[in-house]
Structure formats: structure tokens, C-alpha cells
Amino acid sequence: MAGKLQSLLPPILLAVAGLSGLLLLCVPTRDVREPPALKYGIVLDAGSSHTSMFVYKWPADKENDTGIVGQHSSCDVQGGGISSYADNPSAAGQSLVECMEQALRDVPKDRHSSTPLYLGATAGMRLLNLTSPEAASSVLAAVTRTLSQYPFDFRGARILSGQDEGVFGWVTANYLLENFIKFGWVGRWFRPRKGTLGAMDLGGASTQITFETTSPAEDPANEVHLRLYGQYYSVYTHSFLCYGRDQVLQRLLASALQTYHFHPCWPRGYSTQVLLREIYQSPCTMAQRPPNFNSSARIRLSGTSNPALCRDLVSGLFNFSSCPFSRCSFNGVFQPPVTGNFIAFSAFYYIVDFLRTVMGLPVGTLQQLEAATVTLCNQTWTELQALGPRQESRLASYCAGAMFVQQLLSLGYRFDERAYSGVLFQKKAADTAVGWALGYMLNLTNLIPADRPGLRKGTHFNSWVALLLLFSVLLVAALVLLLRQVRSAKSPGAI
Numbered sequence: 001m002a003g004k005l006q007s008l009l010p011p012i013l014l015a016v017a018g019l020s021g022l023l024l025l026c027v028p029t030r031d032v033r034e035p036p037a038l039k040y041g042i043v044l045d046a047g048s049s050h051t052s053m054f055v056y057k058w059p060a061d062k063e064n065d066t067g068i069v070g071q072h073s074s075c076d077v078q079g080g081g082i083s084s085y086a087d088n089p090s091a092a093g094q095s096l097v098e099c100m101e102q103a104l105r106d107v108p109k110d111r112h113s114s115t116p117l118y119l120g121a122t123a124g125m126r127l128l129n130l131t132s133p134e135a136a137s138s139v140l141a142a143v144t145r146t147l148s149q150y151p152f153d154f155r156g157a158r159i160l161s162g163q164d165e166g167v168f169g170w171v172t173a174n175y176l177l178e179n180f181i182k183f184g185w186v187g188r189w190f191r192p193r194k195g196t197l198g199a200m201d202l203g204g205a206s207t208q209i210t211f212e213t214t215s216p217a218e219d220p221a222n223e224v225h226l227r228l229y230g231q232y233y234s235v236y237t238h239s240f241l242c243y244g245r246d247q248v249l250q251r252l253l254a255s256a257l258q259t260y261h262f263h264p265c266w267p268r269g270y271s272t273q274v275l276l277r278e279i280y281q282s283p284c285t286m287a288q289r290p291p292n293f294n295s296s297a298r299i300r301l302s303g304t305s306n307p308a309l310c311r312d313l314v315s316g317l318f319n320f321s322s323c324p325f326s327r328c329s330f331n332g333v334f335q336p337p338v339t340g341n342f343i344a345f346s347a348f349y350y351i352v353d354f355l356r357t358v359m360g361l362p363v364g365t366l367q368q369l370e371a372a373t374v375t376l377c378n379q380t381w382t383e384l385q386a387l388g389p390r391q392e393s394r395l396a397s398y399c400a401g402a403m404f405v406q407q408l409l410s411l412g413y414r415f416d417e418r419a420y421s422g423v424l425f426q427k428k429a430a431d432t433a434v435g436w437a438l439g440y441m442l443n444l445t446n447l448i449p450a451d452r453p454g455l456r457k458g459t460h461f462n463s464w465v466a467l468l469l470l471f472s473v474l475l476v477a478a479l480v481l482l483l484r485q486v487r488s489a490k491s492p493g494a495i
């Protein structure tokens with residue numbers, strides 16, 4: 001009896017060896033190593049109305065994978081955007097100190113010197129560079145002086161073009177949602193069938209629309225070709241300067257002063273004094289600027305809660321009179337038909353979310369969005385205050401914002417009900433804020449390779465297949481052997 005058990009031992013051992021070999025091959029190599037070291041990167045998103053700091057982190061050994069970089073922490077800089085310090089540039093640098101001190105704490109000390117730090121400024125600084133290039137460079141010099149004093153690997157403060165802003169937002173969203181490439185269970189990279197998601201960003205001073213398209217680009221300024229993970233993408237992008245939320249509000253205020261002497265988008269019962277200098281100092285309101293105006297004069301303006309007049313005021317922002325291409329969005333800007341699903345973030349999210357959660361209105365169809373906007377614009381100041389007491393500072397301007405979003409999507413970009421049903425209003429993906437900042441860092445640190453990444457396993461694919469075959473043969477041989485031993489043990493009489 002003992003002898004028979006002993007003869008069973010070798011095939012069993014063989015089977016165990018084959019099985020463990022197979023199992024080891026299926027376990028990603030990183031799991032049998034020490035936990036990977038983390039890497040960090042910091043981006044300061046210097047927007048027109050405020051600056052946000054984002055600290056990102058990722059495991060060092062997987063840095064080429066998609067969806068791996070995520071947000072570690074963030075910080076909102078107190079005060080206005082850096083472009084608001086045009087008259088006192090050094091204060092722009094000083095304004096960043098509090099968040100930079102937080103970054104020193106958020107990133108482990110031994111990682112400080114290897115952590116890249118970027119500052120990217122957007123439409124607020126593009127506008128300042130239009131009106132006063134000297135002021136724009138002094139502000140950039142001031143923030144550069146401040147950021148260079150920190151132990152991070154500071155790689156410069158720059159003004160992004162509208163095209164960059166649009167494309168990096170699109171890269172961020174699709175990277176986080178793993179739409180470019182995905183690592184499958186069989187140990188191979190594949191391109192997910194769902195395709196990429198278009199991106200719509202509404203900032204303080206500009207708005208961007210970016211989506212993958214097969215339509216030929218009629219204007220090279222709107223065409224971007226990308227090669228990510230070995231795949232080519234042909235992307236349409238456009239940034240409308242002066243169509244960000246704050247600039248739109250200034251422009252509506254200027255035309256309300258000009259045509260009505262009251263504000264149809266403001267709630268009835270709301271009234272405030274506006275300083276003429278503040279309205280007309282922006283290049284976006286230049287066309288509406290009266291020839292001589294007293295810049296220190298204040299004018300009192302009251303709201304009237306009039307949805308119809310508000311709609312007329314907002315539609316004055318879009319010019320459909322001429323299009324030099326086969327088709328345009330507005331202002332003579334080429335745009336192919338919107339295709340695929342979209343993610344609408346930043347102020348798109350905040351405005352639509354106000355309708356959804358504070359007002360409790362459905363916004364699932366364009367018709368509902370329009371009806372919700374009319375309902376919001378018909379509220380008196382007392383009614384609004386009762387709805388959203390904590391949103392005091394922006395409360396009076398939600399109607400104008402919603403009217404603008406609704407017209408921009410339906411008339412401007414020409415979303416119909418079908419296309420609109422594929423629009424997601426969302427500010428985060430995979431616990432990370434959606435915006436241009438992450439895509440900007442991924443690009444500048446080469447974290448998205450142009451080529452298809454190889455196998456994630458430590459071994460090459462061919463030798464991995466060979467090992468897989470070897471261990472399988474071993475396992476089968478062991479089982480055959482085992483079966484024969486068991487049979488011979490059962491029939492002792494057989495020869």
C-alpha cells in the first residue's frame with residue numbers, strides 16, 4: 001500500500017509544479033514584488049477667475065498604463081486669477097504661497113526634487129496679453145520667481161493656447177475613462193470599442209469644444225492629430241475667447257445697460273450698483289464701450305425676471321450671418337456635426353447641476369433644459385434666495401448662465417435631441433477633476449507613449465507564450481501519468 005502511494009508522488013509533484021507555473025504566469029509581475037514607489041506631479045491651473053493646484057500621483061512601475069495617474073490632492077488659491085494682478089504682479093506670486101506650502105506637505109519630502117511643477121494660464125492671461133503684453137509677462141515673471149523658490153522640479157509658467165486647452169481637456173477625460181487603451185485579462189492591450197468622448201469646457205473667459213471626427217477639417221486651425229498608444233486620432237477643437245461664463249455675464253451686462261437700462265436675466269427684486277470701469281475694461285466688451293464714459297461712475301441696475309427678453313439678450317452673443325465653410329457653429333467658425341458622446345465639465349457642470357439639484361428640475365432632454373431655464377429665469381429674488389441660500393454670490397446670475405449654456409449647445413454647437421442625450425454633465429472622473437491640467441502634465445512628462453505599450457508582464461510576449469505552453473504540457477503529462485498510476489493501482493491482477 002505504501003509503495004503504491006509513493007509511486008503516485010512524482011506525477012502529483014509534477015502537476016503541482018505545472019499548475020503553480022501557470023498561476024504565476026497569470027499573476028501580473030508587480031503583485032509579487034514590493035509595493036511600487038509612487039511618483040508625483042503638480043499643475044497650477046491659473047484660470048481667469050481663480051487658480052487651482054492639483055497634485056497627481058501614480059505608481060512608478062506602471063506609468064505608461066492608461067488611467068493610472070490620479071489626483072492626490074488639490075488646493076484653491078484664495079483671491080482672483082493671476083491676470084487680476086496686472087497692476088501689482090508680485091502679489092500674483094504671493095497669492096500662490098499658501099497652496100505651495102500645502103504641496104510641500106502633500107508630496108513626501110524625498111520626492112520633492114523629482115516632482116515636476118507646472119503653471120499653465122488660460123484665457124484670462126490670453127486676454128491680458130492682448131491688452132497689455134508687458135503686464136502679462138510681468139505677472140508670469142512674478143509667479144516664476146515664487147515657484148522657483150520651492151524644492152520641486154519647476155518646469156515653467158506658460159500661457160496655453162485655446163487649442164491646447166481644448167485638446168488637453170479631451171485627453172484628460174479619455175485617459176481617466178480608459179477610452180484610449182485598456183489592459184485586458186489575457187495580458188494584452190486593446191482599444192475599447194466604445195470610442196472616445198468629446199469634451200466641452202466652460203471656463204471664466206473662454207469655452208472649448210473638442211471631439212474626434214472623421215469629417216475632413218476645412219480649417220486647419222481646428223484640426224489636431226494625435227498619436228497615443230500607437231493609435232491615430234483626428235480631433236476637432238475650437239476655443240471661443242470671451243465666451244467663458246464671467247466674460248459672457250459682463251457682455252450681457254453691457255448690452256442690458258445699452259438696450260434696456262434694466263437686466264432681464266436678473267431676478268425681480270434684485271438690484272445692484274455696477275462700476276462702469278469693471279464692465280468696460282475687458283477686451284470682450286470693447287465693441288459695446290461708449291465713446292466717452294466716466295470710468296469711476298456707478299450705475300444702478302435692477303432685475304426683471306423676464307425669460308423672453310433674457311433669451312434675446314443672450315442670442316445677441318451668437319452671429320450666424322456668414323459662414324465661409326460648408327458648415328459653421330457660429331461667428332464664422334468651421335465645425336463638423338457633433339458626433340459621439342460628450343462630457344461637459346467645469347461651469348457647464350455647475351450651471352446644469354444648479355438646475356438639477358437646487359431647482360429640482362429635469363434636464364435630460366434639450367426641451368427640458370430649455371423649460372428649466374425659463375422656470376429659473378422667471379423666479380423672483382425672494383424665491384431664488386429661498387431655494388439656494390448658500391449660493392448667494394452667484395445666485396442672481398444663474399439664469400443668464402443657464403440661458404447661455406442652453407443656446408450654446410442647441411443653436412451654437414447644433415446639438416439635436418439625439419446628440420444631446422449623449423452629453424454627460426460631470427466634473428470628475430475616477431476621483432480626478434476633469435480639466436486640461438492632467439492632460440497637460442501627461443503630455444509634458446511623456447506619460448502617454450506614442451507607441452503601443454508592450455506586455456505589462458516582466459517577460460516578453462513570445463517567451464511568455466512559450467512558458468505558458470511548457471507548463472501546460474507539464475500539467476497534461478502529469479495528469480496522464482497520474483491516471484495511469486491510479487489505474488495500475490486499482491487493478492493489481494493486470495499485467
Ligand SMILES: *[C@@H]1O[C@H](CO)[C@@H](O)[C@H](O)[C@H]1NC(C)=O
Nearest residue numbers: 060061062063064449450451
Ligand atoms: C514607458 O515608455 C517609455 C517609452 O515607450 C519607455 O522608455 C519606458 O521604459 C516605459 N516605462 C515603463 C515603466 O514601462
Ligand SMILES: *[C@@H]1O[C@H](CO)[C@@H](O)[C@H](O)[C@H]1NC(C)=O
Nearest residue numbers: 129130133136137140158159
Ligand atoms: C502674447 O501674445 C503674443 C502674440 O500672440 C505671443 O507671441 C506671445 O507669446 C504671448 N505671450 C505669452 C507670454 O505667451
Ligand SMILES: *[C@@H]1O[C@H](CO)[C@@H](O)[C@H](O)[C@H]1NC(C)=O
Nearest residue numbers: 276293294295296297298299
Ligand atoms: C465721474 O463719476 C464720479 C463718481 O460718480 C464723479 O464724482 C465725477 O464727478 C464724474 N466725472 C465726470 C467728468 O463726470
Ligand SMILES: *[C@@H]1O[C@H](CO)[C@@H](O)[C@H](O)[C@H]1NC(C)=O
Nearest residue numbers: 316318319320321322331332
Ligand atoms: C456678424 O458677422 C458679420 C460678418 O463677420 C458682420 O458683418 C456683422 O456685423 C456681424 N453682426 C453682428 C450683429 O455682430
Ligand SMILES: *[C@@H]1O[C@H](CO)[C@@H](O)[C@H](O)[C@H]1NC(C)=O
Nearest residue numbers: 307308374375377378379380
Ligand atoms: C412666471 O411665473 C408666474 C407666476 O409666478 C406665472 O404666472 C407665469 O406663467 C410664469 N411665466 C413663465 C414664462 O413661465
